[in-house]
Amino acid sequence: MDLIDVEDAPRPPGPFSHATVVGDFVFTSGMGGLDPATGQVVSDDLIEQSLQALKNTEAILRGAGCRLADVAKVTLYLTDMADYERVNRVYEQAFAPHRPARTCVAVSSLPVRERMKLDTIAVRPIRRAAG
Numbered sequence: 001m002d003l004i005d006v007e008d009a010p011r012p013p014g015p016f017s018h019a020t021v022v023g024d025f026v027f028t029s030g031m032g033g034l035d036p037a038t039g040q041v042v043s044d045d046l047i048e049q050s051l052q053a054l055k056n057t058e059a060i061l062r063g064a065g066c067r068l069a070d071v072a073k074v075t076l077y078l079t080d081m082a083d084y085e086r087v088n089r090v091y092e093q094a095f096a097p098h099r100p101a102r103t104c105v106a107v108s109s110l111p112v113r114e115r116m117k118l119d120t121i122a123v124r125p126i127r128r129a130a131g
Helices: 046-063 081-095
Strands: 002-004 019-022 025-028 071-078 101-106 116-123
Touching: 019 046, 025 046, 046 081, 046 116, 071 081, 081 101
Parallel strands: 071 101
Antiparallel strands: 002 019, 019 025, 025 116, 071 116
16 A cells, blocks of 8 residues: 655645555545645635645646546535535536546535535556557
8 A cells, every 4th residue: 555645735634645545546535625835725615616626636646646537436525515516517627528436425514614525536547568
């Protein structure tokens, strides 16, 4: 098992890594709309938080040798299910045409005024030797 920590994503607020790699699978920790430099939410706006959460997730996946296109499963956490359609529009643009499996759940609250958070399971692409 390998642990992944990257500079381009907010520091985890606890004793865990940005991601864990087991074999070809990459399991990312939950990422919300926090600015990596400040550790604070980028905005109270749901769309801005969603875009930042995806940017943070991309940075972690890149650190593990993956891209969003390698994501097989997403778990999405919303503090208000009324935001479901708005988040879907951002999500669809980020993952189109790739459509990983997804679960969306409502939670009562998230840290630091976050309105959403997501975690992923990705599969590292097969690296073939040249020649």
